[in-house]
Amino acid sequence: MSQTQTADPAIGLVIEGKYRIDSLMGKGGMGKVFKVNHLQLNKPFALKLMNFSPSDNDPNRLARFKREAEALAKISHRNVVAVTDFGITPENLPYIVMEYIEGVPLRSLLEKLKQLPEKTAIQITKHMCSGLHAAHTQGIVHRDLKPENIMIKQVDDDDVETKVLDFGIAKVLADDPHSQNLTSNEELLGTLKYMTPEQFLGAPVDARSDVFGICLIAYEMLSGIVPPAVMSLAQPLHELCDVSERLSEIILKGLSQSPDQRQQSAALLKKELDNLEQDIMMGIINDGSGES
Numbered sequence: 001m002s003q004t005q006t007a008d009p010a011i012g013l014v015i016e017g018k019y020r021i022d023s024l025m026g027k028g029g030m031g032k033v034f035k036v037n038h039l040q041l042n043k044p045f046a047l048k049l050m051n052f053s054p055s056d057n058d059p060n061r062l063a064r065f066k067r068e069a070e071a072l073a074k075i076s077h078r079n080v081v082a083v084t085d086f087g088i089t090p091e092n093l094p095y096i097v098m099e100y101i102e103g104v105p106l107r108s109l110l111e112k113l114k115q116l117p118e119k120t121a122i123q124i125t126k127h128m129c130s131g132l133h134a135a136h137t138q139g140i141v142h143r144d145l146k147p148e149n150i151m152i153k154q155v156d157d158d159d160v161e162t163k164v165l166d167f168g169i170a171k172v173l174a175d176d177p178h179s180q181n182l183t184s185n186e187e188l189l190g191t192l193k194y195m196t197p198e199q200f201l202g203a204p205v206d207a208r209s210d211v212f213g214i215c216l217i218a219y220e221m222l223s224g225i226v227p228p229a230v231m232s233l234a235q236p237l238h239e240l241c242d243v244s245e246r247l248s249e250i251i252l253k254g255l256s257q258s259p260d261q262r263q264q265s266a267a268l269l270k271k272e273l274d275n276l277e278q279d280i281m282m283g284i285i286n287d288g289s290g291e292s
Helices: 059-073 107-114 118-137 197-201 207-223 245-253 266-281
Strands: 021-025 031-036 044-052 081-090 094-099 150-156 158-162
Touching: 021 044, 021 081, 059 081, 059 094, 107 150, 107 207, 118 158, 118 207, 118 266, 197 207, 207 245, 207 266, 245 266
Parallel strands: none
Antiparallel strands: 021 031, 031 044, 044 094, 081 094, 150 158
């Protein structure tokens, strides 16, 4: 989680007699995320406290917050932040407790470095695929993928750990993909430039929407540019930066306007990247210089 040390009136408060709020880590439209210390365990956690009051005019906000806790609790994967607790304070403020991650948001890395090396970008992309595939097998689509929701921890010079965060507008798919979801009429809750074509059009979303989101982030990691998603004007990556033409083709396939033309699952996208890495290692294709 982010390490933003910002003063907040809640700092010092103890929630439910066990979570002492130590610092504000971040905030958004639905709530704030604090670093807290579990007083009995003497262990840090991240606690998301919702901006909510009984006089709130939007009944969906509480339902969305509860859905986030339920969605995350179903997912057990090293590349997805783990939910450890959920509750409502005596002041009627819902909260979710998550594992505390020593790392930085991908957004911060991109602001510092602008572009990431191909090897690192592929590794992060594969981690996103793995974590989101675990969510998809539970019938959960993230729908709000962006660098702010990806946490990176440097393990060593050649290895990073990746965690997918914030399933706040996740859609839980029932047997019917048109089933009612918590954002009426597919409200534009996601960050606009990271939204999928189907979200803009108010069409049903499924796992292939997250494939688009993964590839949009991968494109930005490699090029430093967020392509115009809906207008289908994305320039091939190998024309913008030093990556192989095959990697460019994989990413652009995931950015297809039609979900039917994308990789049909995050697992299939990861498999394509695995095969690419294997061919690079075997010398069949040169890293960043096209096929040999």
